[in-house]
Amino acid sequence: MIFFESLYIKVFVNIVVGGTETLVYIESYSGKGVTSLREESFDTLRVNEKMATFIEKYADETPFCYVSVLDYSPSQGAIPTCSKNKISEYRDMSDSEYKCQDSKWTNYTSKTDLYETQRHYQEIGVDFIFSPFSVLAHFFKDKIDGRVAAFVLVEEDFISFAVFSKSELLYARRMAMKSDHIMEEFDASDATMDLDLDLDIDDAIDLDSVNVSDDMDSLDDFGDIEDLDSLEDIDEFSESQDVEEEFYQETDEELEQEDDESFSEDYQRFSLVQSSISAFYKDDKYESEFLENIYIADAVGVTGELKRYFEEEMYMNAYVRRISLGAEVSELARLEVLS
Amino acid sequence: MKYSYIKPRAKNAITPEVKLVLTFFGMTLLMILFTYAFLLFKDYAFERDLSEIKRDSASVKIKLTQMKEQIVFIEKENALAQGVQTRNLVLKDSITNLFDLVPSRITLSQAKLDKNSLILQGVTPNKDVYNFMLQAPLRSIFHRTYSSFYPTENGWLSFVSTNYIDEESSTQEEEPISEN
Numbered sequence: 001m002i003f004f005e006s007l008y009i010k011v012f013v014n015i016v017v018g019g020t021e022t023l024v025y026i027e028s029y030s031g032k033g034v035t036s037l038r039e040e041s042f043d044t045l046r047v048n049e050k051m052a053t054f055i056e057k058y059a060d061e062t063p064f065c066y067v068s069v070l071d072y073s074p075s076q077g078a079i080p081t082c083s084k085n086k087i088s089e090y091r092d093m094s095d096s097e098y099k100c101q102d103s104k105w106t107n108y109t110s111k112t113d114l115y116e117t118q119r120h121y122q123e124i125g126v127d128f129i130f131s132p133f134s135v136l137a138h139f140f141k142d143k144i145d146g147r148v149a150a151f152v153l154v155e156e157d158f159i160s161f162a163v164f165s166k167s168e169l170l171y172a173r174r175m176a177m178k179s180d181h182i183m184e185e186f187d188a189s190d191a192t193m194d195l196d197l198d199l200d201i202d203d204a205i206d207l208d209s210v211n212v213s214d215d216m217d218s219l220d221d222f223g224d225i226e227d228l229d230s231l232e233d234i235d236e237f238s239e240s241q242d243v244e245e246e247f248y249q250e251t252d253e254e255l256e257q258e259d260d261e262s263f264s265e266d267y268q269r270f271s272l273v274q275s276s277i278s279a280f281y282k283d284d285k286y287e288s289e290f291l292e293n294i295y296i297a298d299a300v301g302v303t304g305e306l307k308r309y310f311e312e313e314m315y316m317n318a319y320v321r322r323i324s325l326g327a328e329v330s331e332l333a334r335l336e337v338l339s
Numbered sequence: 340m341k342y343s344y345i346k347p348r349a350k351n352a353i354t355p356e357v358k359l360v361l362t363f364f365g366m367t368l369l370m371i372l373f374t375y376a377f378l379l380f381k382d383y384a385f386e387r388d389l390s391e392i393k394r395d396s397a398s399v400k401i402k403l404t405q406m407k408e409q410i411v412f413i414e415k416e417n418a419l420a421q422g423v424q425t426r427n428l429v430l431k432d433s434i435t436n437l438f439d440l441v442p443s444r445i446t447l448s449q450a451k452l453d454k455n456s457l458i459l460q461g462v463t464p465n466k467d468v469y470n471f472m473l474q475a476p477l478r479s480i481f482h483r484t485y486s487s488f489y490p491t492e493n494g495w496l497s498f499v500s501t502n503y504i505d506e507e508s509s510t511q512e513e514e515p516i517s518e519n
Contacts, residue, residue, distance in 0.1 A: 004352035127347035
């Protein structure tokens with residue numbers, strides 16, 4: 001059977017839902033490596049005929065077609081332990097599916113949302129569902145094993161925030177940019193669906209309720225942190241660059257063209273991350289360490305303002321690296337299949 | 340399953356197309372194997388028949404030799420039979436001639452014919468009848484002729500005539516004939 005399998009190419013179909021679009025990223029893989037890749041966006045959150053035709057066109061090439069979906073459940077997150085005894089200290093996992101990563105930390109998601117995701121894609125079938133935190137950890141695998149740093153995955157509707165120190169997860173949080181409209185749209189498009197989605201709205205943050213001034217007040221607590229004095233060694237945050245990083249640098253012209261909405265969204269993202277950092281510092285459950293660096297995986301095209309917010313308002317070294325979620329999900333799928 | 344929440348669906352490398360190809364090649368292979376087995380069997384049967392034929396051939400050769408020997412023997416027997424028949428014919432003629440030689444006035448009581456001799460016993464009215472009518476022809480045939488007489492009660496004479504043909508003389512007489 002392995003002999004037959006080696007004769008076939010493997011097709012990885014990767015589905016990433018964001019905003020009002022669904023990105024389908026397809027990679028064909030043979031023993032020599034990736035032989036071809038296709039990417040197409042569809043203005044739908046469900047599998048319509050056009051999307052199904054597009055996927056089946058490549059899926060029919062081989063029996064070894066793996067469909068991966070990036071989990072878009074708002075009720076997901078990660079906790080800094082794999083011990084079943086300690087997991088309950090952070091969260092009640094009775095309604096959640098969870099998976100230990102590297103025997104160090106655990107990512108989880110709602111079982112209901114997991115089944116719902118599988119049901120949504122039952123027409124084409126689903127082989128893998130990945131957590132954004134797995135994507136984030138894999139994308140910054142060269143950084144998470146170093147000193148303590150914050151890592152952010154910026155998606156269209158969600159922000160996944162995590163703090164890693166020497167590959168150990170210290171804190172993680174999943175935040176919704178807007179209301180949980182993705183699941184709502186799924187509900188709206190499937191009127192016959194009686195499934196009661198268990199949306200953990202408590203974990204999502206309604207931007208309307210975010211009081212930036214309150215969060216800014218919380219930053220006053222930073223004054224109590226002695227390590228902040230070491231920031232004096234850092235001359236210009238805006239000039240901080242890591243040569244290993246692929247920066248997303250925008251030209252001044254591009255900055256001028258960006259509209260206020262983009263700045264507003266970036267400020268919202270900054271605010272969410274800022275509140276998460278504040279929660280990380282304040283929550284006694286988590287082992288807090290002072291964060292100097294923040295690594296941002298940008299899947300939507302943030303403006304340079306986001307980087308500037310972190311540098312000027314939180315005195316952090318911010319590094320922005322563009323990420324193709326489809327490619328990253330595909331890489332995880334490859335790791336699952338080929339390892 | 341390192342990262343995914345769910346396990347992938349089972350993948351089957353044997354697609355309907357592969358099944359069709361495998362079936363085709365399988366049947367072809369089976370046919371080749373069947374043909375090979377058939378040829379092996381036929382080869383075995385041929386070898387078996389060949390050995391049987393060789394064995395039969397050897398047997399037939401032995402029988403042929405025996406039959407040739409039998410033919411030679413039968414031919415010899417036939418020649419011998421023909422010789423005996425010829426001799427019997429000659430003997431029959433000789434006996435017929437012998438009895439033709441005996442005149443009516445002489446009565447034979449015993450005749451003993453041998454290869455080179457003839458012994459006659461009988462009665463004759465007198466010696467003259469015997470000498471002129473029987474002994475004269477016998478002497479022309481045999482090399483040596485001996486006669487003895489003794490009287491009977493009725494006045495006739497019983498006689499015993501012993502006649503011999505000499506072997507050497509008969510051979511010498513036959514040689515010129517065989518040369519001719």
